[in-house]
Amino acid sequence: MSDVDKIFNNNNEESIANKMARAQKQISVAEFFSKNRHLLGFDNTRKALLTAVKEAVDNSLDACEEAEILPEITVEIIEISDNHYRLVVEDNGPGIVKDKIPHIFARLLYGSKFHKLAQTRGQQGIGISACLLYAQMTTGRAMKVISRTGDHELATQMELKIDLDNNLPQVLKTKEIDWYKSNGTRLELDIEATYQKGRQSVDEYLLETAMVNPHATIIYTNPKAEQVIYTRITSKCPTKPEEIKPHPYGVELGTLMEMARKTNSKTLQTFLVNDFTKVGETIAKNILAESYLDAKLDPSKMSMDQLKILKDAFLKVKIPSPSATCISPIGYELIETGLKKEITAEFYTSLTREPSVYRGYPFVVEASLLYGGDIDGFRILRFANRVPLLFQQGACSITKSIQEINWKTYGIQQSAGSLPNDKLIVLVHIASVWTPFTSEAKEAVAHYPEIISEVKAALQQLGRNLNMYLSKKNRVNVELKKKDYIKKYLEVVVDAIKELKSDVNTEELEDNMLIILEQERNSTKMQEKLEDFKERMKNVKSKDPLNPSNSSKSKSQTKLNKDSDEGNEEDDRDYDDKDYDKEKDYDSEDKE
Amino acid sequence: MKDNVIEKMDNLVNDLVLNIQGLKRPKLKIPVRSLSNVEYSQEGGYFEIQEKLKIRSFNVNTIKSFAQTLKMMSLSKELIQTNDMATKRDVYYQSKNWGNAKFDGQPESDDVMDDIEAMFYTIREELKFNPDRDGSAVVGNIIIKEKDRETGEEIRIDCAKMGTGGYNLPSNVENFEFETKAKYILAIETGGMFERLAYHKFWEKQNCILVLMKGVPGRSTRRFVRKLSDLYKIPVYVFTDGDPYGWLNIYRTLKVGSGNAAHVNEYFCVPNARYFGITAKDIIQYNLPTHKLKDVDIKRIKDGLKNDPFVKSHPDWQKNLNDTLKLGKRAEQQALAAHGLNFVMSDYLPNKLNNPDDWLT
Numbered sequence: 001m002s003d004v005d006k007i008f009n010n011n012n013e014e015s016i017a018n019k020m021a022r023a024q025k026q027i028s029v030a031e032f033f034s035k036n037r038h039l040l041g042f043d044n045t046r047k048a049l050l051t052a053v054k055e056a057v058d059n060s061l062d063a064c065e066e067a068e069i070l071p072e073i074t075v076e077i078i079e080i081s082d083n084h085y086r087l088v089v090e091d092n093g094p095g096i097v098k099d100k101i102p103h104i105f106a107r108l109l110y111g112s113k114f115h116k117l118a119q120t121r122g123q124q125g126i127g128i129s130a131c132l133l134y135a136q137m138t139t140g141r142a143m144k145v146i147s148r149t150g151d152h153e154l155a156t157q158m159e160l161k162i163d164l165d166n167n168l169p170q171v172l173k174t175k176e177i178d179w180y181k182s183n184g185t186r187l188e189l190d191i192e193a194t195y196q197k198g199r200q201s202v203d204e205y206l207l208e209t210a211m212v213n214p215h216a217t218i219i220y221t222n223p224k225a226e227q228v229i230y231t232r233i234t235s236k237c238p239t240k241p242e243e244i245k246p247h248p249y250g251v252e253l254g255t256l257m258e259m260a261r262k263t264n265s266k267t268l269q270t271f272l273v274n275d276f277t278k279v280g281e282t283i284a285k286n287i288l289a290e291s292y293l294d295a296k297l298d299p300s301k302m303s304m305d306q307l308k309i310l311k312d313a314f315l316k317v318k319i320p321s322p323s324a325t326c327i328s329p330i331g332y333e334l335i336e337t338g339l340k341k342e343i344t345a346e347f348y349t350s351l352t353r354e355p356s357v358y359r360g361y362p363f364v365v366e367a368s369l370l371y372g373g374d375i376d377g378f379r380i381l382r383f384a385n386r387v388p389l390l391f392q393q394g395a396c397s398i399t400k401s402i403q404e405i406n407w408k409t410y411g412i413q414q415s416a417g418s419l420p421n422d423k424l425i426v427l428v429h430i431a432s433v434w435t436p437f438t439s440e441a442k443e444a445v446a447h448y449p450e451i452i453s454e455v456k457a458a459l460q461q462l463g464r465n466l467n468m469y470l471s472k473k474n475r476v477n478v479e480l481k482k483k484d485y486i487k488k489y490l491e492v493v494v495d496a497i498k499e500l501k502s503d504v505n506t507e508e509l510e511d512n513m514l515i516i517l518e519q520e521r522n523s524t525k526m527q528e529k530l531e532d533f534k535e536r537m538k539n540v541k542s543k544d545p546l547n548p549s550n551s552s553k554s555k556s557q558t559k560l561n562k563d564s565d566e567g568n569e570e571d572d573r574d575y576d577d578k579d580y581d582k583e584k585d586y587d588s589e590d591k592e
Numbered sequence: 593m594k595d596n597v598i599e600k601m602d603n604l605v606n607d608l609v610l611n612i613q614g615l616k617r618p619k620l621k622i623p624v625r626s627l628s629n630v631e632y633s634q635e636g637g638y639f640e641i642q643e644k645l646k647i648r649s650f651n652v653n654t655i656k657s658f659a660q661t662l663k664m665m666s667l668s669k670e671l672i673q674t675n676d677m678a679t680k681r682d683v684y685y686q687s688k689n690w691g692n693a694k695f696d697g698q699p700e701s702d703d704v705m706d707d708i709e710a711m712f713y714t715i716r717e718e719l720k721f722n723p724d725r726d727g728s729a730v731v732g733n734i735i736i737k738e739k740d741r742e743t744g745e746e747i748r749i750d751c752a753k754m755g756t757g758g759y760n761l762p763s764n765v766e767n768f769e770f771e772t773k774a775k776y777i778l779a780i781e782t783g784g785m786f787e788r789l790a791y792h793k794f795w796e797k798q799n800c801i802l803v804l805m806k807g808v809p810g811r812s813t814r815r816f817v818r819k820l821s822d823l824y825k826i827p828v829y830v831f832t833d834g835d836p837y838g839w840l841n842i843y844r845t846l847k848v849g850s851g852n853a854a855h856v857n858e859y860f861c862v863p864n865a866r867y868f869g870i871t872a873k874d875i876i877q878y879n880l881p882t883h884k885l886k887d888v889d890i891k892r893i894k895d896g897l898k899n900d901p902f903v904k905s906h907p908d909w910q911k912n913l914n915d916t917l918k919l920g921k922r923a924e925q926q927a928l929a930a931h932g933l934n935f936v937m938s939d940y941l942p943n944k945l946n947n948p949d950d951w952l953t
Binding site: 482485486488489490491492493495496497499500501504508509512513515516517519 | 601602605606608609612613615616617618650651652655656658659662663665666669670690691692693
């Protein structure tokens with residue numbers, strides 16, 4: 001939820017948001033909306049369509065996961081007239097109780113998840129009710145909702161609007177109907193919008209959503225009546241995230257002050273044990289020892305300096321990583337399976353990192369690299385809590401992490417300091433109880449050093465995997481080229497020797513030269529061939545006693561000795577790899 | 593000599609084949625052809641090749657050049673046996689029949705030819721590969737005698753009757769004979785200067801032979817001058833532009849040879865040549881119109897002072913080069929025309945002839 005949520009939220013916190021909310025009461029909701037469209041994701045008609053789809057689909061997915069139901073979501077966009085579209089989203093979730101329907105859909109920011117320290121998609125959105133508000137203001141039409149809970153014979157059908165003066169739901173029609181689904185929710189919304197394909201489109205959003213929600217089936221029909229079905233690839237529901245307390249590493253001074261002021265614990269010792277995750281009696285004692293603070297201090301009366309000392313002491317004590325039970329990563333196997341279904345690449349590599357912490361909030365980074373195949377250029381797929389981030393790529397810490405990596409080390413083309421320039425897709429998913437975004441639009445992850453270093457570590461590890469693949473591929477190519485090269489020239493060499501010395505056995509020459517060439521390329525292969533060769537020589541010997549191989553051998557020996565006697569040689573070692581270098585040296589110095 | 597080359601080739605091939613049969617990596621040993629592998633020989637008066645060898649052993653990286661070297665040797669052997677010849681250009685085109693091993697350009701082909709030449713310590717003419725014709729010309733008091741290839745009759749070429757154009761030397765002058773009573777040979781860099789001297793029959797008045805080098809002299813020109821100076825003990829004077837190219841490329845190559853052709857300098861150098869052309873001193877003495885030294889000129893001079901074994905053995909040349917650097921100027925032969933078109937014949941050359949102390953070695 002955004003700050004806008006806070007503005008409308010009736011919570012008891014003495015926060016700035018609350019004060020602001022009181023001030024806002026005088027302004028009508030409609031006025032506020034039209035002034036702050038961009039904050040809510042309705043900057044333009046194209047983005048409005050995406051925002052509406054996003055809100056509805058995220059709600060459906062969250063509802064299904066909450067009820068541990070495997071989601072099956074139908075999305076349909078129908079063009080009614082120019083710039084007017086009908087959005088229909090239907091799920092197989094638990095359904096909504098009749099009394100709650102108006103509040104969920106027609107009251108701004110009802111049922112906040114704001115205080116929960118657990119991973120949900122809801123954080124992302126500004127609420128489905130804002131979409132209704134947008135519909136009312138652009139087309140004037142009401143929202144049509146059908147919902148049925150498992151324990152009811154009939155479903156409820158309602159037409160809803162928001163009473164803009166009082167921010168209260170306005171039920172226009174309601175009736176009980178027969179519905180083919182035992183449970184689930186369907187909503188229809190008419191809005192002013194523009195439909196386009198390509199980047200940052202509804203199509204793209206649903207494709208990417210399917211990738212990171214491998215347990216969901218999404219059936220999508222676009223305004224051109226083209227249907228795409230993303231079928232689920234796992235029947236395992238994501239583990240339900242748990243709520244947790246902050247972790248001492250990464251807690252910021254401001255947060256620590258808030259916590260100390262509001263805690264129910266009477267002593268510093270109990271404050272540490274009760275209000276932080278992973279802090280037990282022993283660790284609390286260690287922290288106190290490091291800080292030289294009295295265990296019996298009343299946390300709510302601690303001074304800023306004492307809290308600062310406490311915070312510094314946290315970092316000097318070894319504390320286990322927070323439990324990841326509050327986070328539900330997708331799992332690298334599932335990410336990769338999902339990717340393989342949608343993108344044909346030559347090489348895939350994926351991983352899920354161990355949980356890490358920023359500001360006391362645990363988070364997990366998952367990443368994939370896809371290389372080659374149908375990929376025609378570089379692309380980043382960014383996700384936060386299973387939601388695709390389609391906007392503000394440049395401002396995102398994921399992008400920054402990618403830029404800070406030297407991809408050339410991994411055999412990927414890149415001009416220094418910029419994004420890679422190669423047939424590469426980088427996927428990064430950050431799962432966290434509280435994802436820090438750069439702005440209220442929740443489109444880019446903020447630049448926290450802890451997050452950047454985790455993303456980099458993940459990508460560097462994957463980069464090494466990719467590099468291993470690429471260099472192996474390269475070796476094979478070089479090997480093939482060499483073979484081809486030898487074939488091209490060897491016959492000319494043999495031909496020339498034959499011309500210069502007519503009494504040679506060309507087949508034997510060619511075989512032997514191949515063995516000599518193999519020698520440098522692959523010593524084991526050479527051994528085999530040598531064995532093979534010796535075997536053959538034995539046969540020749542027994543078959544042809546007139547031409548014993550001994551004679552030729554001893555002859556070559558004397559000839560070689562003669563050579564070294566003549567002096568003049570710079571070096572008479574056995575030459576292997578170094579020859580080529582010498583050759584090159586020569587070439588460069590030779591030209592006068 | 594003919595049998596000698598074929599014998600050397602046969603030895604090399606036998607050695608290769610024996611190595612291959614014994615599964616030993618065959619190698620070619622080629623003398624390094626560069627200034628780093630020559631030494632200026634005081635007695636011989638030329639660049640003598642030293643003992644540095646590059647060893648090309650048979651592997652994936654050298655297989656192409658092995659193929660080309662052996663193919664070219666085979667072509668040479670065939671030419672010797674059939675008493676035929678081929679120019680460098682011909683050889684390059686012949687390689688188009690060598691399948692994949694064909695040359696991509698003539699420089700590549702020339703390089704392999706130089707390697708073979710060096711490998712056998714012989715000259716290309718003995719391999720029956722002739723240099724391409726160059727723009728050389730000869731006029732003056734000399735008769736060149738050549739045998740008609742078919743009839744065996746003697747052909748007499750009187751270079752006094754060649755007009756202004758002169759006699760253009762063929763690429764192979766090995767079998768020429770001469771008749772001359774000339775007092776000296778004047779080797780000239782540019783066509784313009786040559787023509788002026790030929791037109792005014794400078795050679796008749798001076799009883800000399802004029803040879804046009806046309807830049808760095810080609811092999812046959814060098815061989816021709818060398819033979820004449822050897823046989824008749826005629827002094828050789830070299831007249832070039834007053835710039836580093838004229839001194840270090842043209843004159844030095846004619847006199848002591850070059851690094852790239854280190855293995856054949858012995859046959860082509862003209863050790864008793866003396867420098868007659870424009871010097872830094874002349875530029876000042878005759879107040880000649882000049883051009884500023886170009887960057888390449890300065891680089892060439894500094895390089896010569898530092899690396900050229902010939903310059904390093906001759907203080908008079910070091911002085912001329914250093915003076916030129918200080919002066920920062922160069923002058924062409926034809927700059928002498930500033931003092932009158934025939935100044936070169938009436939004053940400059942006679943002055944030079946009368947003052948042997950001014951000549952550079």
